[in-house]
Amino acid sequence: DPSVQLFLSADPDDYLDKASTLDQLSGQQVEALKKIQDKQRELAQERAEATEKLKDLASTRTELGNKKQEVQGKLAEAQKLLNTLTAKEKAALAAEQQRANRSSTDRVDLGNDSSASGRAAAAFSAAQSRIGSPYVYGATGPSSFDCSGLTSWAYAQAGVSIPRTSQAQAGYGAHLSQSQLQVGDLVFFYGDLHHVGLYAGNGQVLHAPHTGAVVRYESINNMPFQFGVRV
Template structure:
Protein backbone atom coordinates (compact mmCIF):
# COMPACT_ATOMS: atom_id res chain seq x y z
CA UNK A 1 0.00 0.00 0.00
CA UNK A 2 1.33 3.26 -0.97
CA UNK A 3 2.25 5.44 1.87
CA UNK A 4 -0.28 8.21 2.55
CA UNK A 5 1.16 11.58 1.68
CA UNK A 6 -0.08 14.68 3.49
CA UNK A 7 -0.40 17.44 0.87
CA UNK A 8 -0.36 20.62 2.92
CA UNK A 9 -0.05 24.22 1.75
CA UNK A 10 3.34 25.54 2.57
CA UNK A 11 3.23 27.97 5.48
CA UNK A 12 3.71 31.57 4.37
CA UNK A 13 6.18 33.53 6.36
CA UNK A 14 5.69 37.26 6.84
CA UNK A 15 8.06 39.52 4.99
CA UNK A 16 10.68 41.13 7.12
CA UNK A 17 13.38 43.69 6.58
CA UNK A 18 13.71 45.31 3.15
CA UNK A 19 11.31 42.77 1.61
CA UNK A 20 8.65 43.74 4.12
CA UNK A 21 9.07 47.43 3.41
CA UNK A 22 8.84 46.80 -0.33
CA UNK A 23 5.66 44.76 0.07
CA UNK A 24 4.07 47.45 2.22
CA UNK A 25 4.91 50.10 -0.35
CA UNK A 26 3.36 48.04 -3.14
CA UNK A 27 0.25 47.42 -1.07
CA UNK A 28 -0.21 51.14 -0.38
CA UNK A 29 0.30 51.96 -4.05
CA UNK A 30 -2.32 49.38 -4.99
CA UNK A 31 -4.78 50.79 -2.49
CA UNK A 32 -4.20 54.30 -3.84
CA UNK A 33 -4.83 53.04 -7.36
CA UNK A 34 -8.11 51.44 -6.35
CA UNK A 35 -9.20 54.62 -4.58
CA UNK A 36 -8.31 56.81 -7.56
CA UNK A 37 -10.20 54.49 -9.87
CA UNK A 38 -13.25 54.60 -7.61
CA UNK A 39 -16.27 56.86 -8.10
CA UNK A 40 -15.48 60.59 -8.52
CA UNK A 41 -16.20 62.92 -5.62
CA UNK A 42 -19.46 64.76 -6.24
CA UNK A 43 -20.19 68.24 -5.00
CA UNK A 44 -22.75 68.41 -2.20
CA UNK A 45 -26.30 69.15 -3.28
CA UNK A 46 -27.35 72.65 -2.33
CA UNK A 47 -30.84 74.00 -1.91
CA UNK A 48 -31.85 77.00 -4.04
CA UNK A 49 -31.65 79.15 -0.91
CA UNK A 50 -28.10 77.99 -0.23
CA UNK A 51 -27.13 78.63 -3.86
CA UNK A 52 -28.59 82.15 -3.68
CA UNK A 53 -26.65 82.86 -0.48
CA UNK A 54 -23.39 81.66 -2.05
CA UNK A 55 -24.03 83.56 -5.28
CA UNK A 56 -24.78 86.76 -3.37
CA UNK A 57 -21.58 86.34 -1.36
CA UNK A 58 -19.53 85.78 -4.52
CA UNK A 59 -20.99 88.86 -6.20
CA UNK A 60 -20.27 90.94 -3.09
CA UNK A 61 -16.65 89.75 -3.17
CA UNK A 62 -16.45 90.48 -6.91
CA UNK A 63 -17.72 94.01 -6.33
CA UNK A 64 -15.14 94.61 -3.59
CA UNK A 65 -12.46 93.45 -6.04
CA UNK A 66 -13.98 95.76 -8.68
CA UNK A 67 -13.57 98.79 -6.42
CA UNK A 68 -9.95 97.79 -5.76
CA UNK A 69 -9.50 97.46 -9.52
CA UNK A 70 -11.01 100.93 -10.04
CA UNK A 71 -8.68 102.46 -7.44
CA UNK A 72 -5.63 100.78 -8.94
CA UNK A 73 -6.66 101.91 -12.42
CA UNK A 74 -6.75 105.52 -11.21
CA UNK A 75 -3.19 105.12 -9.90
CA UNK A 76 -2.07 103.51 -13.15
CA UNK A 77 -3.62 106.29 -15.23
CA UNK A 78 -1.96 108.96 -13.07
CA UNK A 79 1.41 107.21 -13.29
CA UNK A 80 1.07 106.89 -17.08
CA UNK A 81 0.16 110.57 -17.49
CA UNK A 82 3.02 111.67 -15.21
CA UNK A 83 5.46 109.45 -17.10
CA UNK A 84 4.38 111.00 -20.40
CA UNK A 85 4.88 114.53 -19.05
CA UNK A 86 8.31 113.69 -17.62
CA UNK A 87 9.46 112.03 -20.83
CA UNK A 88 8.29 114.98 -22.96
CA UNK A 89 10.05 117.45 -20.68
CA UNK A 90 13.22 115.33 -20.71
CA UNK A 91 13.17 115.32 -24.54
CA UNK A 92 12.78 119.13 -24.68
CA UNK A 93 15.56 119.64 -22.15
CA UNK A 94 17.82 117.19 -23.97
CA UNK A 95 17.29 119.04 -27.27
CA UNK A 96 18.12 122.32 -25.53
CA UNK A 97 21.19 120.73 -23.94
CA UNK A 98 22.43 119.43 -27.29
CA UNK A 99 21.98 122.88 -28.87
CA UNK A 100 24.04 124.45 -26.05
CA UNK A 101 26.75 121.85 -26.47
CA UNK A 102 26.92 122.50 -30.22
CA UNK A 103 27.22 126.25 -29.63
CA UNK A 104 29.94 125.76 -27.06
CA UNK A 105 31.79 123.43 -29.42
CA UNK A 106 31.73 126.04 -32.20
CA UNK A 107 33.22 128.65 -29.86
CA UNK A 108 35.95 126.27 -28.74
CA UNK A 109 36.81 125.35 -32.35
CA UNK A 110 37.09 129.00 -33.39
CA UNK A 111 39.37 129.77 -30.46
CA UNK A 112 41.59 126.82 -31.24
CA UNK A 113 42.01 127.92 -34.85
CA UNK A 114 42.83 131.53 -33.99
CA UNK A 115 44.84 130.84 -30.85
CA UNK A 116 48.47 129.91 -30.32
CA UNK A 117 50.19 133.32 -29.76
CA UNK A 118 50.60 134.98 -26.39
CA UNK A 119 48.33 138.08 -26.19
CA UNK A 120 51.38 140.34 -25.46
CA UNK A 121 53.17 139.04 -28.58
CA UNK A 122 50.03 139.55 -30.66
CA UNK A 123 49.84 143.13 -29.43
CA UNK A 124 53.53 143.73 -30.22
CA UNK A 125 53.20 142.35 -33.75
CA UNK A 126 49.98 144.14 -34.52
CA UNK A 127 50.27 146.94 -37.05
CA UNK A 128 47.20 148.55 -35.48
CA UNK A 129 47.38 148.12 -31.67
CA UNK A 130 44.07 149.97 -31.13
CA UNK A 131 42.19 147.39 -33.21
CA UNK A 132 43.86 144.53 -31.40
CA UNK A 133 42.95 145.92 -27.97
CA UNK A 134 39.33 146.28 -29.14
CA UNK A 135 39.30 142.67 -30.35
CA UNK A 136 40.87 141.51 -27.09
CA UNK A 137 38.06 143.17 -25.13
CA UNK A 138 35.48 141.39 -27.30
CA UNK A 139 37.29 138.09 -26.79
CA UNK A 140 37.26 138.58 -23.03
CA UNK A 141 33.53 139.18 -23.09
CA UNK A 142 33.13 136.11 -25.31
CA UNK A 143 35.07 134.12 -22.72
CA UNK A 144 32.65 135.26 -20.03
CA UNK A 145 29.72 134.15 -22.20
CA UNK A 146 31.46 130.82 -22.74
CA UNK A 147 31.84 130.32 -18.97
CA UNK A 148 28.14 131.12 -18.53
CA UNK A 149 27.29 128.60 -21.27
CA UNK A 150 29.30 125.89 -19.51
CA UNK A 151 27.50 126.63 -16.22
CA UNK A 152 24.15 126.48 -18.04
CA UNK A 153 24.99 123.13 -19.57
CA UNK A 154 25.91 121.74 -16.17
CA UNK A 155 22.58 122.90 -14.73
CA UNK A 156 20.71 121.40 -17.69
CA UNK A 157 22.51 118.09 -17.28
CA UNK A 158 21.40 117.97 -13.64
CA UNK A 159 17.78 118.75 -14.57
CA UNK A 160 17.70 116.10 -17.30
CA UNK A 161 19.18 113.50 -14.94
CA UNK A 162 16.51 114.35 -12.36
CA UNK A 163 13.72 114.06 -14.94
CA UNK A 164 15.00 110.69 -16.08
CA UNK A 165 15.22 109.44 -12.50
CA UNK A 166 11.63 110.52 -11.79
CA UNK A 167 10.49 108.90 -15.05
CA UNK A 168 12.14 105.64 -13.99
CA UNK A 169 10.24 105.79 -10.68
CA UNK A 170 6.96 106.43 -12.47
CA UNK A 171 7.65 103.53 -14.83
CA UNK A 172 8.23 101.25 -11.84
CA UNK A 173 4.95 102.43 -10.27
CA UNK A 174 3.10 101.92 -13.54
CA UNK A 175 4.47 98.39 -13.95
CA UNK A 176 3.42 97.51 -10.40
CA UNK A 177 -0.06 98.99 -10.96
CA UNK A 178 -0.50 96.98 -14.15
CA UNK A 179 0.38 93.77 -12.30
CA UNK A 180 -2.07 94.68 -9.54
CA UNK A 181 -4.78 95.41 -12.12
CA UNK A 182 -4.27 91.96 -13.60
CA UNK A 183 -4.63 90.35 -10.15
CA UNK A 184 -7.86 92.22 -9.39
CA UNK A 185 -9.24 91.43 -12.85
CA UNK A 186 -8.49 87.74 -12.35
CA UNK A 187 -10.23 87.79 -8.96
CA UNK A 188 -13.32 89.50 -10.40
CA UNK A 189 -13.59 87.07 -13.30
CA UNK A 190 -13.05 84.06 -11.03
CA UNK A 191 -15.78 85.15 -8.59
CA UNK A 192 -18.27 85.88 -11.37
CA UNK A 193 -17.53 82.53 -13.05
CA UNK A 194 -18.02 80.68 -9.75
CA UNK A 195 -21.36 82.43 -9.24
CA UNK A 196 -22.45 81.49 -12.75
CA UNK A 197 -21.51 77.84 -12.19
CA UNK A 198 -23.69 77.78 -9.08
CA UNK A 199 -26.60 79.35 -10.93
CA UNK A 200 -26.21 76.78 -13.70
CA UNK A 201 -26.97 74.06 -11.13
CA UNK A 202 -30.51 75.38 -10.75
CA UNK A 203 -33.31 73.97 -12.83
CA UNK A 204 -35.17 76.29 -15.18
CA UNK A 205 -38.00 76.59 -12.66
CA UNK A 206 -35.62 77.29 -9.78
CA UNK A 207 -33.71 79.85 -11.84
CA UNK A 208 -36.98 81.57 -12.65
CA UNK A 209 -37.83 81.79 -8.95
CA UNK A 210 -34.31 83.05 -8.20
CA UNK A 211 -34.56 85.79 -10.84
CA UNK A 212 -38.02 86.77 -9.61
CA UNK A 213 -36.74 87.00 -6.04
CA UNK A 214 -33.68 88.92 -7.17
CA UNK A 215 -35.85 91.40 -9.03
CA UNK A 216 -38.42 91.61 -6.26
CA UNK A 217 -36.65 94.54 -4.62
CA UNK A 218 -36.95 96.59 -7.79
CA UNK A 219 -40.65 95.73 -8.12
CA UNK A 220 -41.22 96.70 -4.49
CA UNK A 221 -39.35 99.97 -5.02
CA UNK A 222 -41.45 100.74 -8.11
CA UNK A 223 -44.56 100.61 -5.96
CA UNK A 224 -43.01 103.07 -3.51
CA UNK A 225 -42.72 106.86 -3.56
CA UNK A 226 -43.35 108.26 -7.07
CA UNK A 227 -40.51 110.02 -8.84
CA UNK A 228 -40.23 113.67 -7.87
CA UNK A 229 -42.44 113.30 -4.79
CA UNK A 230 -39.41 114.23 -2.64
CA UNK A 231 -37.66 117.32 -3.98
CA UNK A 232 -33.87 117.53 -4.16
CA UNK A 233 -32.38 120.25 -1.93
CA UNK A 234 -30.67 122.11 -4.78
CA UNK A 235 -30.23 122.21 -8.57
CA UNK A 236 -27.05 120.13 -8.56
CA UNK A 237 -28.58 117.31 -6.53
CA UNK A 238 -31.64 117.45 -8.77
CA UNK A 239 -29.43 117.08 -11.87
CA UNK A 240 -27.61 114.10 -10.34
CA UNK A 241 -30.90 112.38 -9.50
CA UNK A 242 -32.25 113.07 -13.00
CA UNK A 243 -29.15 111.47 -14.54
CA UNK A 244 -29.55 108.39 -12.32
CA UNK A 245 -33.18 107.97 -13.40
CA UNK A 246 -32.06 108.25 -17.01
CA UNK A 247 -29.55 105.43 -16.48
CA UNK A 248 -32.17 102.92 -15.28
CA UNK A 249 -32.08 99.81 -17.43
CA UNK A 250 -28.46 100.19 -18.53
CA UNK A 251 -26.37 97.09 -17.77
CA UNK A 252 -23.92 96.64 -14.93
CA UNK A 253 -20.38 96.14 -16.26
CA UNK A 254 -17.52 96.12 -13.80
CA UNK A 255 -15.10 99.02 -14.34
CA UNK A 256 -17.60 100.94 -16.51
CA UNK A 257 -18.37 104.65 -16.06
CA UNK A 258 -20.95 105.12 -18.82
CA UNK A 259 -22.58 106.18 -20.92
CA UNK A 260 -23.87 102.77 -22.00
CA UNK A 261 -23.02 100.75 -18.87
CA UNK A 262 -21.90 101.31 -15.27
CA UNK A 263 -20.59 99.72 -12.14
CA UNK A 264 -21.86 101.10 -8.84
CA UNK A 265 -19.31 103.88 -8.25
CA UNK A 266 -19.13 104.57 -11.98
CA UNK A 267 -22.86 105.42 -11.92
CA UNK A 268 -22.62 107.80 -8.95
CA UNK A 269 -19.52 109.46 -10.40
CA UNK A 270 -21.26 109.98 -13.76
CA UNK A 271 -24.47 111.27 -12.11
CA UNK A 272 -22.66 113.94 -10.13
CA UNK A 273 -20.39 114.77 -13.07
CA UNK A 274 -23.58 115.63 -14.98
CA UNK A 275 -24.34 118.02 -12.12
CA UNK A 276 -20.92 119.69 -12.45
CA UNK A 277 -19.32 117.99 -9.43
CA UNK A 278 -16.19 115.83 -9.76
CA UNK A 279 -16.28 112.72 -7.56
CA UNK A 280 -13.39 110.32 -7.12
CA UNK A 281 -13.63 106.89 -8.72
CA UNK A 282 -14.13 104.41 -5.89
CA UNK A 283 -16.68 103.76 -3.15
CA UNK A 284 -14.11 103.99 -0.39
CA UNK A 285 -13.04 107.48 -1.55
CA UNK A 286 -16.49 108.74 -2.56
CA UNK A 287 -17.68 108.33 1.02
CA UNK A 288 -15.38 111.23 1.91
CA UNK A 289 -16.97 113.52 -0.69
CA UNK A 290 -18.65 116.56 0.83
CA UNK A 291 -19.90 115.86 4.32
CA UNK A 292 -21.18 112.76 6.07
CA UNK A 293 -24.91 112.56 6.84
CA UNK A 294 -26.93 110.14 8.94
CA UNK A 295 -29.60 107.88 7.53
CA UNK A 296 -32.33 110.04 9.01
CA UNK A 297 -30.87 113.12 7.26
CA UNK A 298 -30.92 111.64 3.73
CA UNK A 299 -32.14 113.87 0.91
CA UNK A 300 -32.23 113.14 -2.85
CA UNK A 301 -28.77 113.17 -4.40
CA UNK A 302 -26.96 111.86 -1.32
CA UNK A 303 -24.58 108.93 -1.79
CA UNK A 304 -25.54 105.84 0.23
CA UNK A 305 -22.93 103.17 1.01
CA UNK A 306 -23.21 99.53 1.99
CA UNK A 307 -21.27 96.68 3.62
CA UNK A 308 -18.52 97.01 6.19
CA UNK A 309 -15.85 97.38 3.48
CA UNK A 310 -17.74 100.28 1.81
CA UNK A 311 -17.86 98.17 -1.36
CA UNK A 312 -21.18 99.36 -2.80
CA UNK A 313 -22.81 102.74 -3.41
CA UNK A 314 -26.09 104.09 -4.76
CA UNK A 315 -27.69 107.52 -5.14
CA UNK A 316 -30.59 108.30 -2.85
CA UNK A 317 -33.76 109.54 -4.59
CA UNK A 318 -36.16 109.92 -1.65
CA UNK A 319 -38.82 107.80 0.03
CA UNK A 320 -36.30 105.26 1.33
CA UNK A 321 -35.23 104.42 -2.24
CA UNK A 322 -32.04 104.63 -4.24
CA UNK A 323 -30.86 104.05 -7.79
CA UNK A 324 -27.84 101.79 -8.12
CA UNK A 325 -25.99 99.39 -10.40
CA UNK A 326 -26.33 96.16 -8.41
CA UNK A 327 -24.00 93.48 -9.83
CA UNK A 328 -23.05 91.55 -12.97
CA UNK A 329 -26.03 90.19 -14.84
CA UNK A 330 -28.33 93.01 -13.74
CA UNK A 331 -29.11 96.56 -14.85
CA UNK A 332 -29.26 99.94 -13.12
CA UNK A 333 -32.49 100.01 -11.14
CA UNK A 334 -34.53 101.54 -8.36
CA UNK A 335 -34.32 99.69 -5.03
CA UNK A 336 -34.97 100.20 -1.30
CA UNK A 337 -32.06 101.46 0.76
CA UNK A 338 -32.67 98.59 3.19
CA UNK A 339 -31.85 96.05 0.45
CA UNK A 340 -28.29 95.80 1.79
CA UNK A 341 -26.50 96.48 5.09
CA UNK A 342 -26.22 100.26 5.37
CA UNK A 343 -22.69 101.59 6.06
CA UNK A 344 -23.01 105.39 5.77
CA UNK A 345 -23.90 108.32 3.54
CA UNK A 346 -22.27 111.45 2.15
CA UNK A 347 -23.60 114.64 0.58
CA UNK A 348 -21.42 115.99 -2.26
CA UNK A 349 -21.03 119.79 -2.35
Protein backbone atom coordinates in the same frame (compact mmCIF):
# COMPACT_ATOMS: atom_id res chain seq x y z
CA ASP B 1 48.57 136.61 -18.96
CA PRO B 2 45.96 139.00 -20.40
CA SER B 3 47.67 142.06 -18.87
CA VAL B 4 51.02 141.09 -20.46
CA GLN B 5 49.30 140.54 -23.80
CA LEU B 6 47.76 144.01 -23.58
CA PHE B 7 51.16 145.55 -22.67
CA LEU B 8 52.91 143.86 -25.62
CA SER B 9 50.08 144.39 -28.12
CA ALA B 10 51.00 146.56 -31.15
CA ASP B 11 47.39 147.82 -31.22
CA PRO B 12 45.92 148.05 -27.68
CA ASP B 13 42.53 149.28 -28.95
CA ASP B 14 42.20 146.26 -31.25
CA TYR B 15 43.14 143.95 -28.39
CA LEU B 16 40.53 145.49 -26.11
CA ASP B 17 37.82 145.16 -28.79
CA LYS B 18 38.65 141.46 -29.22
CA ALA B 19 38.73 140.95 -25.46
CA SER B 20 35.28 142.58 -25.14
CA THR B 21 33.90 140.32 -27.89
CA LEU B 22 35.33 137.24 -26.18
CA ASP B 23 33.80 138.35 -22.89
CA GLN B 24 30.37 138.75 -24.53
CA LEU B 25 30.67 135.30 -26.10
CA SER B 26 31.62 133.88 -22.73
CA GLY B 27 28.56 135.51 -21.18
CA GLN B 28 26.31 134.04 -23.87
CA GLN B 29 27.80 130.60 -23.28
CA VAL B 30 27.14 130.90 -19.55
CA GLU B 31 23.53 131.92 -20.23
CA ALA B 32 23.09 129.02 -22.66
CA LEU B 33 24.56 126.65 -20.07
CA LYS B 34 22.11 127.92 -17.44
CA LYS B 35 19.20 127.30 -19.82
CA ILE B 36 20.46 123.76 -20.48
CA GLN B 37 20.78 123.12 -16.75
CA ASP B 38 17.25 124.45 -16.14
CA LYS B 39 15.92 122.18 -18.88
CA GLN B 40 17.74 119.22 -17.38
CA ARG B 41 16.15 119.90 -14.00
CA GLU B 42 12.73 120.22 -15.66
CA LEU B 43 13.20 116.92 -17.49
CA ALA B 44 14.35 115.22 -14.30
CA GLN B 45 11.19 116.44 -12.52
CA GLU B 46 8.98 115.21 -15.38
CA ARG B 47 10.78 111.86 -15.31
CA ALA B 48 10.19 111.54 -11.58
CA GLU B 49 6.48 112.40 -12.00
CA ALA B 50 6.15 109.90 -14.85
CA THR B 51 7.78 107.23 -12.69
CA GLU B 52 5.26 107.89 -9.89
CA LYS B 53 2.36 107.71 -12.34
CA LEU B 54 3.66 104.39 -13.66
CA LYS B 55 3.80 103.09 -10.09
CA ASP B 56 0.21 104.23 -9.53
CA LEU B 57 -0.91 102.53 -12.74
CA ALA B 58 0.85 99.32 -11.77
CA SER B 59 -0.77 99.44 -8.33
CA THR B 60 -4.21 100.07 -9.86
CA ARG B 61 -3.70 97.23 -12.34
CA THR B 62 -2.78 94.87 -9.51
CA GLU B 63 -5.75 96.03 -7.45
CA LEU B 64 -8.13 95.52 -10.36
CA GLY B 65 -6.64 92.08 -11.03
CA ASN B 66 -7.22 91.06 -7.42
CA LYS B 67 -10.72 92.51 -7.50
CA LYS B 68 -11.49 90.61 -10.71
CA GLN B 69 -10.38 87.33 -9.13
CA GLU B 70 -12.51 88.06 -6.07
CA VAL B 71 -15.57 88.85 -8.16
CA GLN B 72 -15.05 85.79 -10.36
CA GLY B 73 -14.92 83.67 -7.21
CA LYS B 74 -18.18 85.19 -5.95
CA LEU B 75 -19.80 84.70 -9.35
CA ALA B 76 -18.75 81.05 -9.33
CA GLU B 77 -20.30 80.62 -5.87
CA ALA B 78 -23.47 82.39 -7.03
CA GLN B 79 -23.66 80.14 -10.09
CA LYS B 80 -23.34 77.04 -7.90
CA LEU B 81 -26.19 78.33 -5.74
CA LEU B 82 -28.26 79.14 -8.84
CA ASN B 83 -27.73 75.63 -10.14
CA THR B 84 -29.34 74.24 -6.98
CA LEU B 85 -32.59 76.16 -7.56
CA THR B 86 -35.63 74.49 -9.03
CA ALA B 87 -37.14 75.73 -12.30
CA LYS B 88 -39.95 77.36 -10.34
CA GLU B 89 -37.51 79.18 -8.05
CA LYS B 90 -35.45 80.36 -11.05
CA ALA B 91 -38.57 81.71 -12.73
CA ALA B 92 -39.56 83.57 -9.56
CA LEU B 93 -36.06 85.02 -9.26
CA ALA B 94 -36.08 86.18 -12.90
CA ALA B 95 -39.51 87.77 -12.43
CA GLU B 96 -38.29 89.62 -9.35
CA GLN B 97 -35.26 90.91 -11.23
CA GLN B 98 -37.43 92.11 -14.12
CA ARG B 99 -39.74 93.88 -11.67
CA ALA B 100 -36.78 95.64 -10.04
CA ASN B 101 -35.41 96.70 -13.44
CA ARG B 102 -38.81 98.01 -14.56
CA SER B 103 -39.14 100.05 -11.39
CA SER B 104 -35.99 101.96 -12.38
CA THR B 105 -37.94 103.60 -15.21
CA ASP B 106 -40.96 104.35 -13.02
CA ARG B 107 -41.34 107.63 -11.19
CA VAL B 108 -39.44 107.50 -7.89
CA ASP B 109 -40.14 109.96 -5.08
CA LEU B 110 -36.76 111.55 -4.37
CA GLY B 111 -38.15 114.17 -2.01
CA ASN B 112 -36.72 117.68 -1.87
CA ASP B 113 -33.20 116.95 -0.64
CA SER B 114 -30.60 119.44 -1.86
CA SER B 115 -27.39 118.54 -3.66
CA ALA B 116 -24.12 118.47 -1.77
CA SER B 117 -22.55 120.88 -4.30
CA GLY B 118 -22.77 122.05 -7.89
CA ARG B 119 -20.45 119.29 -9.06
CA ALA B 120 -22.41 116.70 -7.07
CA ALA B 121 -25.61 117.88 -8.76
CA ALA B 122 -23.94 117.63 -12.17
CA ALA B 123 -22.63 114.15 -11.41
CA PHE B 124 -26.03 112.96 -10.21
CA SER B 125 -27.73 114.39 -13.28
CA ALA B 126 -25.22 112.56 -15.51
CA ALA B 127 -25.92 109.28 -13.68
CA GLN B 128 -29.67 109.81 -14.06
CA SER B 129 -29.19 110.02 -17.82
CA ARG B 130 -27.85 106.43 -17.76
CA ILE B 131 -30.83 104.85 -15.97
CA GLY B 132 -31.65 101.58 -17.72
CA SER B 133 -28.05 100.98 -18.89
CA PRO B 134 -26.94 97.38 -18.22
CA TYR B 135 -24.50 96.35 -15.52
CA VAL B 136 -21.29 94.89 -16.97
CA TYR B 137 -18.36 94.08 -14.71
CA GLY B 138 -15.37 96.33 -15.46
CA ALA B 139 -17.42 98.70 -17.66
CA THR B 140 -16.99 102.45 -17.22
CA GLY B 141 -19.60 103.76 -19.66
CA PRO B 142 -21.10 105.36 -21.47
CA SER B 143 -23.43 102.50 -22.46
CA SER B 144 -22.76 100.01 -19.63
CA PHE B 145 -21.29 100.22 -16.14
CA ASP B 146 -20.27 98.42 -13.01
CA CYS B 147 -20.92 100.18 -9.70
CA SER B 148 -17.73 102.24 -9.40
CA GLY B 149 -17.63 102.64 -13.17
CA LEU B 150 -20.92 104.55 -12.93
CA THR B 151 -19.82 106.81 -10.07
CA SER B 152 -16.42 107.62 -11.62
CA TRP B 153 -18.03 108.25 -15.02
CA ALA B 154 -20.72 110.48 -13.50
CA TYR B 155 -18.20 112.66 -11.66
CA ALA B 156 -15.99 112.81 -14.76
CA GLN B 157 -18.96 114.41 -16.56
CA ALA B 158 -18.92 117.04 -13.81
CA GLY B 159 -15.22 117.68 -14.42
CA VAL B 160 -14.06 115.81 -11.32
CA SER B 161 -11.64 112.88 -11.44
CA ILE B 162 -12.14 110.31 -8.66
CA PRO B 163 -10.48 106.88 -8.21
CA ARG B 164 -11.73 103.94 -10.26
CA THR B 165 -12.55 101.32 -7.60
CA SER B 166 -15.11 101.48 -4.81
CA GLN B 167 -12.49 100.87 -2.12
CA ALA B 168 -10.32 103.72 -3.43
CA GLN B 169 -13.34 106.02 -3.72
CA ALA B 170 -14.19 105.25 -0.09
CA GLY B 171 -10.95 106.94 0.97
CA TYR B 172 -11.54 110.05 -1.13
CA GLY B 173 -13.08 112.14 1.65
CA ALA B 174 -14.42 112.28 5.19
CA HIS B 175 -17.04 109.67 6.14
CA LEU B 176 -20.68 110.70 6.48
CA SER B 177 -23.49 109.09 8.43
CA GLN B 178 -26.80 108.33 6.71
CA SER B 179 -28.41 111.40 8.28
CA GLN B 180 -25.70 113.64 6.78
CA LEU B 181 -26.16 112.48 3.19
CA GLN B 182 -27.04 114.90 0.41
CA VAL B 183 -27.84 114.26 -3.24
CA GLY B 184 -24.74 113.27 -5.20
CA ASP B 185 -22.77 111.95 -2.22
CA LEU B 186 -21.05 108.60 -2.74
CA VAL B 187 -22.61 105.85 -0.62
CA PHE B 188 -20.80 102.60 0.23
CA PHE B 189 -22.18 99.19 1.16
CA TYR B 190 -21.00 95.86 2.63
CA GLY B 191 -18.12 95.36 5.03
CA ASP B 192 -15.48 95.13 2.31
CA LEU B 193 -16.88 98.25 0.56
CA HIS B 194 -17.23 96.40 -2.73
CA HIS B 195 -20.33 98.36 -3.74
CA VAL B 196 -20.88 102.09 -4.28
CA GLY B 197 -23.68 104.28 -5.61
CA LEU B 198 -24.88 107.89 -5.58
CA TYR B 199 -27.30 109.14 -2.94
CA ALA B 200 -30.50 110.21 -4.73
CA GLY B 201 -32.42 111.75 -1.82
CA ASN B 202 -35.37 110.53 0.27
CA GLY B 203 -33.55 107.32 1.25
CA GLN B 204 -32.93 106.27 -2.36
CA VAL B 205 -29.68 105.27 -4.09
CA LEU B 206 -28.91 105.46 -7.81
CA HIS B 207 -26.52 102.65 -8.69
CA ALA B 208 -25.45 99.85 -11.02
CA PRO B 209 -26.37 96.84 -8.81
CA HIS B 210 -25.05 93.59 -10.29
CA THR B 211 -24.95 91.32 -13.33
CA GLY B 212 -28.37 90.98 -14.89
CA ALA B 213 -29.54 94.35 -13.53
CA VAL B 214 -29.55 97.86 -14.94
CA VAL B 215 -28.69 101.29 -13.54
CA ARG B 216 -31.64 102.06 -11.29
CA TYR B 217 -32.95 103.56 -8.06
CA GLU B 218 -33.16 101.42 -4.96
CA SER B 219 -33.84 101.94 -1.27
CA ILE B 220 -30.68 102.53 0.73
CA ASN B 221 -32.07 100.07 3.29
CA ASN B 222 -31.93 97.16 0.83
CA MET B 223 -28.16 96.87 1.36
CA PRO B 224 -25.87 97.07 4.42
CA PHE B 225 -24.95 100.78 4.36
CA GLN B 226 -21.47 101.60 5.73
CA PHE B 227 -20.93 105.34 5.19
CA GLY B 228 -21.05 108.14 2.63
CA VAL B 229 -18.32 110.34 1.16
CA ARG B 230 -18.74 113.90 -0.17
CA VAL B 231 -16.66 114.69 -3.26
